[in-house]
Amino acid sequence: MLKLLLALPLVTGSLCLLCLFVKKGRAAEFLNLLSVGLCFVISILLLSDITRSGPRCDFNGLIYVDTLGGFFLCLTLMVSLAVSIYSISYMRQAVEKAEIDKHLCHYYLLLNLFVFTMMMVTTTGNLGVIWISIEGTTLVSAFLVGFYNEKNSLEAAWKYLIICTVGITFALFGTVLFYYASLHIPFELRSTLNWFEMTRFADRLDPRLTKLAFVFILLGYGTKAGLAPMHTWLPDAHSQAPTPMSALLSGVLLKCSFYGMLRFYIIASKCLGTAYLNNLLLTFGVISLVIATFFILIQKDIKRLLAYSSLENMGIIAAGVGFGGLLGIYGALFHILNHALVKSLMFFVSGNLSVKYHTKSMKDIRGAVGIMPITGAGLLLGSFALAGVPPFNMFMSEIAILSAGFSSGKVLVSCIFLVSLVIVFAGILRHTTAMAFNAPPQGVERGEAGTWAILACLLLLGPIILLGVCIPDFLDNILNQSVSIIIGEKVSWTKEGLTLMK
Amino acid sequence: MEGLIKEAYLIDKLAVCMLGVVMLMSLCSRLVTLVYVYAFQSLLLASIAFFASYTPHAHHLIWMVYLIITVKVVVIPYVFLRIIETLTIKKEVEPYVSQLASPLVASGLVILAYYSQQYVLQLHEGVVFSHCLSISIAVILIGFFLMITRKKAVTQMVGLMTMENGIFLCAMVLTSGMPMIIELGVSFDVLMGILIMGIFVFRIRETFASIDTSKLNSLRG
Incomplete structure (x- = not known):
């Protein structure tokens, strides 16, 4: 099942290449949707299987999925599915307006x-392969960022390519140092870079080298995960990429890189204890949060606003792991899910709006609720969720992280965290309510975006509202198992605690 | 054991040579020279891999020798030279930091690397290749320095590749090589990275009529 899952996108990619030769863009759309949908279903089945019967291992650990990995896998495919649905509407109109000089098949191949x-x-399950794949994501997505081939998008793509490649080079050095730290352990035990085997002898790693290695890992994968101050590529890339790609970059790519870092975190925390690592993560997290807060207040471009909000949310997630403890990590993982859902929705909505109003500048987008009722409603609900208004899902995860912060005794940091959240709340809602209401500009006709675009928005809205009201048992189970993988001891029923707090 | 000490001695000497060559890069003022110096530096890396393959558990490193020679000594410099030739780039390197100050900064970075190893990490006791960790850290730092202080896209790519060489040095000598599949994958990624950057250099040149990256400055805030 796992091999089929991994083979499907490759097969579909080559079929898209075929479509390119016979110039059948519509066929590529259909194939892509079918394949991603199938992948999503398979990944759900796989995850439910793993939660019941334990991790899957194949090819000597080159392929290894446990609940934590499965959680990120499902997340990736869920957002990819939404993006595939949305792309149908969005890319068709881009082709019609001749914004792109390439064929649709290029886009689906790269996707x-x-x-x-x-x-x-x-x-x-291999730390080296994680590095190779994350570098692979940079190489492929650079083309997607520069897809429009204009001055701005080329600039963004070049920055993205160079900054992320340098960052990831540091991560490679960190990986090598991790391997070096295990050098004094007998060769038969350590001749591997599989993290599930490395966790077994993690307490015998050389602590000084492990410290150094983790700093490089954090710098490297942190660059790709969009943590400040290495975030400078992020707003450019997210604002210049085609909108469906922005959703994918922001919704899951940042998290994939964060996932890579989490794997090292698990090994290093067994060797060093959590205090040192948590302080590092907390520092980067809070810096990201504070920097993003300022930029959110002064943004003029809707996609850059969302990009900085991604920076803010990655800061929240890093801080959540940094506060540590059961609730902090549970909150961070839950926030990863919530942010993926909400940010994809917001990018879709912003795509609909910018197509309608022919601009990305927020001061020219007015009266969205009147002009496009469903998109407008999506804009309002999405921004409420993004700002962390109480009944929505992001409020739940933010409150979990915040309470982990106060109970871990780091009062000053938690206060900075809280103040930033309040400012972001005000900043986002000020921007989005102005866009949703007010009198629309002259010459904009009433009318919704394409059917597929609306469908994608509605599909995301469902879980966003649902997760704010309750956390389903299976999700709680998955999150609990993931948390116990990270902290190394068994936990269950965290959501009871959350509900009590509410 | 006798033989091993001889090889360790050779590797240390070669690594010092490599550091010297990398320092030389900070002096280069012509792009083509820079690429040749890079190729020579990769050749030194290959010879280090050759001697390192005689250390225990490292026989697979002999494949790395072939890999490095094909990818880093032949293909990547060739790609660089082609880019320089087709785009008829003005030959100068155009640094932000002057040609005189660059070697000074580079020397400072070497001292920093040695300092961090001896006093911060205190790893020197009982480690055979004691020079190599400092040298690879120094190479990575100098590569990074070259990257951020040069305006031309091609020079930035050479800086990046130098960083990568530093990491390869560390991986081969200190850890007697990572598992082979990883080395292969990393080399593949590096090669693809250079090709893709090359494509973007061409596109930037078409759109901006220049590959001076300091002109890529319209996205702010």
Whole structure:
């Protein structure tokens, strides 16, 4: 099942290449949707199987999926599915308006390769292969960022390519140092880079080298995960890529890189204890949060606003792991899911709006609710969720992380965290309510975006509202198992605690 | 054991040579020279891999010798030279930091690397290849320095490749090579990375009529 899952995007990619030769863009759309949908179903089945019967291992650990990996795998495919649905509407109109000089098949080919590299990140058990796949995501998605081939998008793509490649080079050095730290252990035991085997002898690693290695890992994967101050590529890439790609970059690519870092975190925490690692993560997390807060307030471009909000949310997630403890990590994982859902929705909505109003500048987008009722409603609900208004899902995860912060005794940091959240709340809602209401500009006709675009938005809205009201048992089970993989002891029923708090 | 010490001695000497060559890169003012120096540096890396393959558990490193010679000594410099030739780039390197100050900064970075190893990490006791960790850290730092202080896209790529060489040095000598599949995958990624960057250099040249990356500055805030 796992091999089929990994083969599907590759097969679809090559079929898209075939479509390119016979110039059948519509066929590529259909194939892509079918394949991603199938992958999503398979990944759900796989995950439910893993939660019951334990991790899957194949090819000597090159392929290894446990609940944590499966969680990220499902997340990736869920967002990819939504993106595939949305792409049908969005890319068709882009082709009609002749914004792109290339054929649709190029786009779907790259999309499939991109999804494949992200799936590789989450389904491998080898730290080296994780590095290779994350570098692969950069290489493939650079083309997608520069897809429009204009001055701005080329600039963004070049920055993205160079900054992320340098960052990831540091991560490679970190990986080598991790391997070096295990050098004094007998060769028969250590001749591997599989993390599930490395966790076994993690307490025998050389602590000084492990410290150094983790700093490089954090710098490297942190660059790709969009943590400040290495985030400078992020707003450019996210604002210049085609909108469905922005959703994919922001919704899952950042998390895939964060996942790579989490694997090292698990090994290093067995060797060093959590204090040192948590302080590092917390520092980067809070810096990201504070920097993003300022930029959110002064943004003029809707996609850049969302990009900085991604920076803010990655900060929240890093801080959640940094606060540590059961609730902090549970909150961070839950926030990863919530952010993926909400941010994809927001990018879709912003795509609909910018197509309608022919601009990405927020001061020219007015009266969205009147002009496009469903998109407008999506804009309002999505931004409420993004700002962390109480009944929505992101409020739940933010409150979990915040309470982990206060109970871990780091009061000052938690206060900074809280204040930033409040400012972001105000900043986002100020921007989005102005876009949703007010009188629309002259010459914009009433009318919704394409059917597929609306469908994608509605599909995302469902879980966003649902997760704010309750956390289903299976999700709680998955999250609990993932948390116990990270902290190394068994936990269950965290959601009871969350509900009590509410 | 006698033989091993001889090889360790050779490897240390070669690594020092490699550091010297990398320092030389900070002096280069012509692009073509820079590429040749890079190729020579990769050749030194290959010879280090050759001697390292005689250490225990490292026989697979002999494949790395072939890999490095094909990818880093032949293909990548060839790609660089082709880019320089087709785009008829003005031959100068155009640094942000002057040609005089660059070697000074590079020397400072070497001292920093040695300092961090001896006093911060205190790893020197009982480690055979004691020079190599400092040298690879120094090479990575100098590569990084070259990257961020040069305006031309091609020079930035050479800096990046130098960083990668530093990491390869560390991986081969200190850890007697990572598992082969990883080395293969990494080399593949590096090669693809260079090709893709090459494609973007062409596109940038078409759109901006220049490959001076300091002109890529319209996206702010």
